[in-house]
Amino acid sequence: MNNFEFKTKGHDEWLTPKWLTDALGCFDLDPCSPVIRPWDTAKNHFNKNDDGLKRDWFGFVWLNPPYGKATRHWLHKLSNHNNGIALVFVRTETQSFFDSVWGKAKAVLFLKRRLSFCYVNGDPAGYAGAPSCLIAYGDQAVDRLETALSKGLIEGYVVYL
Numbered sequence: 001m002n003n004f005e006f007k008t009k010g011h012d013e014w015l016t017p018k019w020l021t022d023a024l025g026c027f028d029l030d031p032c033s034p035v036i037r038p039w040d041t042a043k044n045h046f047n048k049n050d051d052g053l054k055r056d057w058f059g060f061v062w063l064n065p066p067y068g069k070a071t072r073h074w075l076h077k078l079s080n081h082n083n084g085i086a087l088v089f090v091r092t093e094t095q096s097f098f099d100s101v102w103g104k105a106k107a108v109l110f111l112k113r114r115l116s117f118c119y120v121n122g123d124p125a126g127y128a129g130a131p132s133c134l135i136a137y138g139d140q141a142v143d144r145l146e147t148a149l150s151k152g153l154i155e156g157y158v159v160y161l
Contacts, residue, residue: 014125015118016041016064016087023153024085024134024144028059032066032074038122057081060140072096078137079104085144086135087115089128105161107136109145112155 015034021027021041031052033045042062046052053073061084065074071088072095078086079100090110091097101108111134114127134156136142148154 015120015122017115017118020115021062023148027062027084029057030062031055031057032064034120036120053077060084063087072100075100081137083138083140085141087132088135089130090133101135102161105135105137106139106142107145107158107160109134109136109154109156109158
């Protein structure tokens with residue numbers, strides 16, 4: 001099986017594919033970075049040992065949060081910070097989306113294809129078990145999504161909120 005959800009049982013650190021953060025440009029902070037990573041996703045990183053939810057966030061944030069019940073706490077914090085991009089599964093009907101995306105974000109980019117996340121060593125972990133979206137908080141985030149789309153670096157459809 002090459003199913004992401006099957007292969008990821010027991011693991012809670014997953015790396016965003018490098019091409020995706022490269023397409024979106026430089027970020028100041030990744031508050032959910034794996035402890036060990038083969039490439040940087042931002043200039044500064046917090047990992048699980050730093051407890052990024054309790055730390056002060058700064059600058060333009062890249063957020064690929066732990067998936068599951070904790071995702072809502074990370075989205076809530078980014079919606080309050082209001083300067084960054086989040087990568088999450090498309091779960092538009094959830095309370096988390098209603099609390100932290102609808103009415104708070106500036107745009108949502110629904111990715112055309114399912115992502116293949118990476119193990120912390122950089123190897124592909126298989127395709128995700130659900131579609132993903134990029135959530136833009138703030139004008140700079142919208143600009144980044146539009147630029148990546150216009151250059152053909154990302155394929156998807158943007159909904160402006």
